[in-house]
Each structure stands twice: as C-alpha cells, then as structure tokens.
Amino acid sequence: MRTAYYISDGTAITAEVFGNALLSLFPLQLKHKTIPFVETEEHAYKVLEQISESFQDSGERPLVFYTIVNVDVRKIVSRSVGINYNFLDQFVAPLEKVLGVPSKPEKHRTHSIHETTYDIRIEAVNYALANDDGSNLKEYGNADIILVGVSRSGKTPTSLYLALQYGIKAANYPFTEDDMGDMLKLPPALKRYKDKMFGLTIHPERLHQIRSERRANSRYASMQQCRMELREVENLYRREKIPFLNSTRFSVEEISAKILAETGLQRRKY
C-alpha cells in the first residue's frame, strides 16, 4: 500500500489537512504517516531513509506533503524518493507580488502558541467544563452561546470543540424530563439568556441508538421516550424562536461551522 507522509518542522497539521483534503478526492486506500518537528538535518536524513524504505517495501512511491521553514532541512526533505509536494511554496512568490510585501517565513508557525489567543482557548475549555450539562447557571451571563437540547444530542462535544478551536465560551443545558410536565417550557432561570441559546436536535432513531449504548433497555433509551423528548424540544425551539439544527448527519466540525455561520458568533482565534 502506498504511504502518504506529512512532514514539518512544526506540528505538520497544515500538511495533514492539505494532504488529506487532496487525497480524499481519490478512491484509494493509503497508509498515513505524520512526522512532526523535523528540526535538524540529522532528523531530515532519517526521514529520507524512512521514505526510501516504504518505497522499497511497497514498490509505490510515497507521497510527501511538507511545509518546512528551515531552509537546510527543507532542502534535504525535498530530495526524497517520494513524490514531493512543497505545497505552500508555489503560492508564495505570486502572493508576494499581489500583496507587495516579501514573505517572512520565520513567522510560519500556524499551530504554535500565540499568547493572546492561547489563554483565551484554555479559559474557554475551562468554561465549557464548568458549565457542562447545566451545572452552573450562575455563569451563563459570561457565555458566548448556550447550547440546549436533550441528553445525548451532541451538546458537550460541540461546546468543547468551540472552545478548543475558536476560544468560544459555550455553556450547555440539557432539557430533561423534569422540565417536561404538560409541555416543555424554558426554565425561568434560563429565560433571560434566550438570545444566546442555540438548540440541537437529532433523529429519534439515532438518539435511541446512542442512549441504548449507554443504558440498554432503559426507559431513558426507549424509542417512545426519545420521540417524546425530541417533539417537546423542537416545539419549544419553534415557539420560542430559538435557532436550532439537527445534528444527526453532521460531524462536530460541521455543527460548529453551522452554528458560527447561523449566529454570526465571532471566533476569538482564526
């Protein structure tokens, strides 16, 4: 099997994202291998050997996606026996022309620590944890967004993703059966934060499946219960004009991107 290498003197996340996006266009199985922090010539020579070996083992030239700031290290990697994609580089000279300024490659550390945004992200993670599952209504005034929905509709992973990727403070509040007497109403303590709310919903079958993995054959996991809870929250969203989306067919990345697009919420980190 052919190997795709993602190599960098940083995290190699950019190379991974670019290479993966490109390779996902092809109906092929590949081995993936990330080699981050290749910061010395010695390390670069070891990488060359590794690439040669996987060529010999598989008989197929590896694909090598790399972004390397250090010129000497980069030169070595660019001599690999693989098919080499220094994919950022070819855009640099044309962009210098457009922008009218020379590039400054020493600044190229997209996934490294940036003091202004770093603390913001960690603070947002701590906020999401402290305000997970309706645990802390007192702090909702500080929320950028409050995700609401029934148990297991995707609130917690989404709030953590929003925090880690974008530095957004997301609280989340679960509507439980206790809130649903005759009809689900917004708990009084939540009402004042209605403008920050974003609802999640999910197909009853999928919810039933997820809940069954946690508590098989429980009332909590039953189709009847799932249907009832979802009907109540969707009615509430419509009645109270809370924007919402159905998370069933979406990844955490997609749910988060949709929330940002729909609410206009500003990320603190790009």
Added chain:
Amino acid sequence: MRTAYYISDGTAITAEVFGNALLSLFPLQLKHKTIPFVETEEHAYKVLEQISESFQDSGERPLVFYTIVNVDVRKIVSRSVGINYNFLDQFVAPLEKVLGVPSKPEKHRTHSIHETTYDIRIEAVNYALANDDGSNLKEYGNADIILVGVSRSGKTPTSLYLALQYGIKAANYPFTEDDMGDMLKLPPALKRYKDKMFGLTIHPERLHQIRSERRANSRYASMQQCRMELREVENLYRREKIPFLNSTRFSVEEISAKILAETGLQRRKY
C-alpha cells in the same frame, strides 16, 4: 484592510487551514471571513456580492481561498473580483497521473461525519471527561494514554484535544500535595499503568501565573509551592522513566503532536 475569504460547500476548514498557513508567512494584518456551506447558486451569487463590497470598501482586492465540489457553484465563486485560489484543484490532475486513477470529487468531505471514526471520537471525549483529574481510576485499563502532572500543567485541554482530533482515549491524573510526603511516589493504584503514562511539566513562573489567576495569593499559587511540586514530579518522571515534556511554550496542538511522535501512539482518525 484587505479581507481573506475562506469559502466552501463544506465546513471550509481546509480552506481556512491552507489560507491561514500561507498568509501567516506575511507580516500583514488582514480581516478573515469564513463562508461555509455555500451549496446553491443563489448563495454563491450572494458571496460574489459580498466580495465585491469588501473590495469597494477597502480598495484592496480580497483573497479568496475556496474548495467547492459542486461544479456550478464553483464556477460562480471563481468569477469573484478577488484574487481566487482554487488551491486544491491544481494538484488534482498531476496526482491523477501519479496514482493512475481519476479523482472522485463527490467524496470530498474531509470534515464531515464518517461513521466509523465519529463514534470513536465521541466515545473518546466521553472517556476524557469521565477520567478527568483522576476521577475514575477503575477505567484506566481502557486508556490509550494517561497524562500526569501537577494541577494546571495542561493535562485537561490536551486530553480533550487528543479525543476530539484523534479519537484517542486519554485519562489524566493530577499529582497533588497529598501524594508528596517526603518524596513523590507513584500512587499504588497507578503503578500498573506506568507504561501508559506521559508526564507534563511547566516552568514554575508560568505555573505561578496561571494558578494566581485562579486563586490569587494562595499557598497553592505561591512560587515556593509551584517550585516544590514541579521539582517532585520531574524527579519522579526521571526516576520512573516516564517520558515527559515541558508544556510552557507549546500550544495544545504542539503538545499533542509531540506526544504522538514520542510515544508512537496511533490515532484513530486522520
């Protein structure tokens, strides 16, 4: 100020990562604007208008990074007045030659839901939450890795990042003063999991600063206490041969990439 647009009929994460990496090479301030889920021609025309407006407002041609699977939508966006980078596309034809197979653009949804890996990630997030801060030693047998370190050395954000990005189950265990009598020793319950442990440490000044933001002027936050705790954990790491790294100058992305590189831990999602 010039605007950089990141546009896609998916999340636009690939366009953001690529565009950001390229632009980070330039010492310039730009406005960033992501427009995900441009799935209709109507939406594409609205995007064109928006790009025109920001050209008129700033007098500088916007940069437009886009990946769009739908051909009709793509054609419209490619006619924007901005400087258009359909940055994946130029690699496709040469790669088709190399791989000997035609591309299948309908598969291009890198950040969408993949059933096999999706559940794995959510399960890993749930695992990280249930095993945060030493809360659940019973489940350590199921951990892929156990992050150890003093309070506020970066364990929790790292374990959540490992879960969300890679589907890795990371528990984390805080060494507290209670563990440090004369000398910090591995708690007996942890000993059997030593091979899964990875240590974090941090500069005392930085730890003092972080803890002071949480509990100003406390003993917990004092330089003396921070120094003592860090000395004890670093001694323990060396004595027990637990691999470790100093998180002070690294982002969550960098810490995670370093952990994967050093331990050889396999990610469940690429």
